[in-house]
Amino acid sequence: MRRPVGIKDVAGAAGVSVGTVSNVINRPESVTEETRRRVLSTIERLGYVRSESARQLRAGRSRILAMLVLDMANPFFVDVASGAERSAREARLGVMLCNSAESPEEEAIYLTMFSEQRVRGVLVTPADMSGHNLDSFRRHEIPFVFVDRIVPSADGCSVSVDDVNGGALAVRHLLGRGCRDIAYVSGPMHLAQCQDRREGALLALAEAGLPPGALRHVEAARLDVTAGRDAGARLLGMSTRPGAVFCANDLLALGVLQTLYAAGIRVPEDVALVGYDDIEFASAAAVPLTSVRQPAFQLGVTAADLLIQETGDNAAAHQHQRIVLQPELVVRASTLARPVR
Helix, strand or coil: CCCCCCHHHHHHHHCCCHHHHHHHHHCHHHCCHHHHHHHHHHHHHHCCCCCHHHHHHHHCCCCEEEEEECCCCCHHHHHHHHHHHHHHHHCCCEEEEEECCCCHHHHHHHHHHHHHHCCCEEEECCCCCCCHHHHHHHHHCCCEEEECCCCCCCCCEEEEECHHHHHHHHHHHHHHCCCCCEEEEECCCCCHHHHHHHHHHHHHHHHCCCCHHHEEEEECCCCCHHHHHHHHHHHHCCCCCCCEEEECCHHHHHHHHHHHHHCCCCCCCCCEEEEEECCHHHHHCCCCCEEEECCHHHHHHHHHHHHHHHHCCCHHHCCCCEEEECCEEECCHHHCCCCCC
């Protein structure tokens, strides 16, 4: 294999010093136009690419932000990552995207890798509700921002969505449609998002004078379509079928919808259905899905901006912030008609 072209090779071929080549790359305004053109032409001809790892060793910090999300197959997190990537790109930084698969064990492995790689900072949607993983990670003094979760202490930033309000929006809507027998299909309840959305649902029931027991709860193993189909089968197996279902995300709701449709259950005539996130597929479903919309792209933009501020040249002036964005209900056909009960 050929040896990679180095900066000394460029300098020799262009007839300039290594320092001049470095100036052309990093401080082009300090070099004459003629010299700059000659060096750039040589770089292109030789195919020279500077070593980012070597640059990081000299500078003492990385240009890579790490991002750890719960599920890369979920379009919601794709939108969040797209927002973060845009902010990073504008700051001339890169994003390394990783997937914890909702597993605290996988999360711990990735956080260890981030510390070993000395990433510039970390955007994380925690899977470990105990906080143990992040407590261990803090020892490495790498800045981090919680995404879609409120940081539990004052030593970090967070950007989240008011999921309690989101859950309340969903159930208030169902109550307003005449539903009184409502089921909540959640993902794993060790996830804060699932807990908060249930809390909001219970709040809406209390406002209507209904007891907590009026909300049936089906906990799914994951937040995906397959788990939603399984939850739908469990709903159909109940002695009395609920008249409305609120799901902790749209993927679960789409799985429930598939099961109900296969069983000949009409949505919304027999069962009203509400999802959460308002991913693109929600409006494209066989029965367009009413959903609680999260500002996913803005979530990623805002979180990355905070991390870039904390790791930038003015990091000493940075103050930690907890930013909470508000969701909104998008009403579609899955709840437009009044259910039979």
